[in-house]
Amino acid sequence: MDATTPGLLDPDVLDREDVRRALAEHDFAAVFALIKKWGGLSQNRIASACQLTPGKVSTITSGRHRVTSFDVVCRIADGLRIPGELLGLAPRPWEHQQCPEQQLPTESLGEGVADEIPWRTDATVELAEHLTRSDLVMDRRALTRALAASAVTGAALLDSLEGWLVPGATVAAPRRPGRLGLRDVEELEATARAFRRWDQQHGGGLRRKAVLGQLAEVAGTLGDHQTAEIEARLYRVMAQLSGTAATMAWDSGLHRQAQDYYRLALRAAHAGGDVAFGANVLAGMARQMLYCGCPDDALQLINLAQEGSRYVIGPRVRAMLHTREAWAYAVQGRQAGFRRATARAEEALSDAAEGDGEPYWIAYFDEAELAGVTGGRLLDLARSDPRVYADQATAEIRTALSLRGAEAGRSHALDWIGLAECHFLANDVAGGAAEACRAVEAARGTQSARVRERLGQLYPYTVGHSASRSVREARDSIRDLLAN
Numbered sequence: 505m506d507a508t509t510p511g512l513l514d515p516d517v518l519d520r521e522d523v524r525r526a527l528a529e530h531d532f533a534a535v536f537a538l539i540k541k542w543g544g545l546s547q548n549r550i551a552s553a554c555q556l557t558p559g560k561v562s563t564i565t566s567g568r569h570r571v572t573s574f575d576v577v578c579r580i581a582d583g584l585r586i587p588g589e590l591l592g593l594a595p596r597p598w599e600h601q602q603c604p605e606q607q608l609p610t611e612s613l614g615e616g617v618a619d620e621i622p623w624r625t626d627a628t629v630e631l632a633e634h635l636t637r638s639d640l641v642m643d644r645r646a647l648t649r650a651l652a653a654s655a656v657t658g659a660a661l662l663d664s665l666e667g668w669l670v671p672g673a674t675v676a677a678p679r680r681p682g683r684l685g686l687r688d689v690e691e692l693e694a695t696a697r698a699f700r701r702w703d704q705q706h707g708g709g710l711r712r713k714a715v716l717g718q719l720a721e722v723a724g725t726l727g728d729h730q731t732a733e734i735e736a737r738l739y740r741v742m743a744q745l746s747g748t749a750a751t752m753a754w755d756s757g758l759h760r761q762a763q764d765y766y767r768l769a770l771r772a773a774h775a776g777g778d779v780a781f782g783a784n785v786l787a788g789m790a791r792q793m794l795y796c797g798c799p800d801d802a803l804q805l806i807n808l809a810q811e812g813s814r815y816v817i818g819p820r821v822r823a824m825l826h827t828r829e830a831w832a833y834a835v836q837g838r839q840a841g842f843r844r845a846t847a848r849a850e851e852a853l854s855d856a857a858e859g860d861g862e863p864y865w866i867a868y869f870d871e872a873e874l875a876g877v878t879g880g881r882l883l884d885l886a887r888s889d890p891r892v893y894a895d896q897a898t899a900e901i902r903t904a905l906s907l908r909g910a911e912a913g914r915s916h917a918l919d920w921i922g923l924a925e926c927h928f929l930a931n932d933v934a935g936g937a938a939e940a941c942r943a944v945e946a947a948r949g950t951q952s953a954r955v956r957e958r959l960g961q962l963y964p965y966t967v968g969h970s971a972s973r974s975v976r977e978a979r980d981s982i983r984d985l986l987a988n
Contacts, residue, residue: 512553512584517543527590530577536565539584553583575760597634625726625739625775631768632723632742636716665767665805668774668782669812684725689737692722696744700865712752719745739776743769744865747785754792755914757953762792780821780863783813790828795954799835806832818862820869823852827877834881842885846878872907875900876919883922883929890929898926910946914955917946921958928965933975936965940978944985956986 517523520542526534539545547565551558556579563569571577581591588596699715722742730738746769754762766789773782786809793802806829813821826849833841853874856862879900886893901923910916920943927936940962947955959982966979 512545512549513539513543513586518586518590524590527586528592530571530591532564532571532580533567535580536561540565550584554580555583573760595637625735628739628742628768628771628775629723629726631771632719632726632746635764635768636720636723665770665786665808668770668786668808684728684730684734684738686734689734689741692718692741693737696741696748697864699745699748702748712749712756715745715749715752719749736776739772740778740781743772743776743778743781743785746772747781747788750785751788754795755952755954757957759792759796763789766792779813779816780818781865783809783817783821783825784865786812787825787828790832794828794831794835797835799832803829803832803836818860818866819852819855820862820866823849823856823874824866824869826852827874827881831877831881831884834884837888839885842881846881849874849878870907872904872912873915875907876904876915879904880918880922883926886926886929894926894930898923898930901926910949914950914952917943917950917952917955918958920946921955921962925962925965928962933972937972937974937978940966941974941981944978944981947985960986 517539520538523535523538523542526532526538536547536550539550540547545553547561548558550556551561554561554576556564556576560569564571571580577591578596580586581588581596582598585598587599695718699711699718702711702715719742722738722745726735726738726742746765750762750765750769753759753765766785769785770782770789773779773785786805790802790805790809793799793805806825810825810829817825826845830842830845830849833839833845853869853871856870879897882893882897882900886897901919905916905919905923908916908919912919920939924936924939924943927933927939943959943962947959963979963982963986966975966982
């Protein structure tokens with residue numbers, strides 16, 4: 505349906521109080537029932553308009569399936585021509601577009617939002633404007649309701665990323681003359697760095713909205729005609745801000761939304777000619793896949809990153825990519841592959857030197873980070889075979905803790921949590937309790953949902969040892985923090 509297609513529903517239906525109340529609450533069982541009653545639409549007609557199967561519409565209407573996918577919410581809005589404001593969304597594209605030939609095929613935030621968009625610079629700007637507008641306008645309650653339970657896609661995601669390997673096309677179009685100078689861009693670059701530090705130290709939370717606001721501003725300036733140098737640097741800023749928005753969303757548990765911002769970051773890096781950062785974005789997407797239990801897809805993403813950046817990345821980026829590769833092998837249970845990739849990471853990092861000209865965003869990857877991620881992967885293996893791997897994981901994590909302190913924020917807290925689990929796996933209950941208390945103290949300094957999730961995974965180790973005062977204290981401290 506294009507922007508000129510009339511709505512399927514009579515305007516009087518959308519003016520009904522019961523319909524508006526059901527839409528506001530995202531109660532689609534009631535929405536579909538009322539539309540069938542007052543709008544005269546059949547189950548098959550609703551299914552066709554919303555790109556759902558008739559069976560799915562039936563289960564939704566009967567209350568046996570609750571709509572939690574933001575993609576489905578947007579498909580319903582667009583298919584039935586329901587204004588965004590009635591669903592707590594930003595105005596939908598068809599609400600303000602007049603000409604069908606100008607319509608960009610971005611149906612929604614969520615699955616498929618970027619898949620059909622050509623790898624052109626102008627399309628990248630429109631994607632950024634669409635994502636940030638939808639995200640910033642949507643109220644917090646509706647966002648949580650629509651996105652928190654969304655599933656992350658795997659193989660389908662990979663099909664849309666091949667454009668990263670080929671040069672992008674540009675489309676000449678009349679634009680307003682841009683007025684940004686080098687100093688303006690330098691200030692934007694400094695802001696992107698500051699936001700990245702925020703994410704590394706504290707996670708997402710309310711800071712994410714500030715990142716999105718800045719991203720929207722950058723997209724707006726790219727709508728003007730800038731000089732070639734200014735435009736390329738602005739796209740690189742967009743890529744960095746989008747990458748930060750992605751990790752913040754993911755850290756808040758919004759996996760589908762994180763995926764959209766990762767895709768935008770990759771497209772912006774492509775438009776700005778920043779191949780190294782594009783590889784970094786793919787590594788971030790791979791990490792998300794690994795946390796979601798999709799190691800095969802993660803490995804394909806890493807291979808794509810390595811293939812496209814082989815001749816331009818420095819030793820730190822190369823080492824980081826090898827650790828993500830090792831992670832995927834560890835999850836797959838391929839121990840030889842894990843050790844081989846880890847050895848390659850160590851070899852690559854040994855070639856790195858201070859002031860070697862690598863980008864600022866990879867400076868974090870040092871001996872401490874390598875020890876931390878290696879310890880984390882050994883911990884993954886120790887859960888299946890603690891007698892072989894628990895002590896090895898402990899040694900690596902202790903190395904990481906000795907090399908970086910509380911200023912590492914989220915990573916520091918995750919190190920302490922991992923160390924506590926190592927002790928519990930080795931049947932050192934007293935040691936695990938002591939490290940768990942330190943982990944809770946470290947976790948208080950970050951708003952990371954991922955840190956709290958890991959603490960929740962640590963909690964079961966403290967159950968069943970009520971006779972031990974130290975274990976009770978550790979259990980109470982974890983419970984108190986997670987309750988806030």
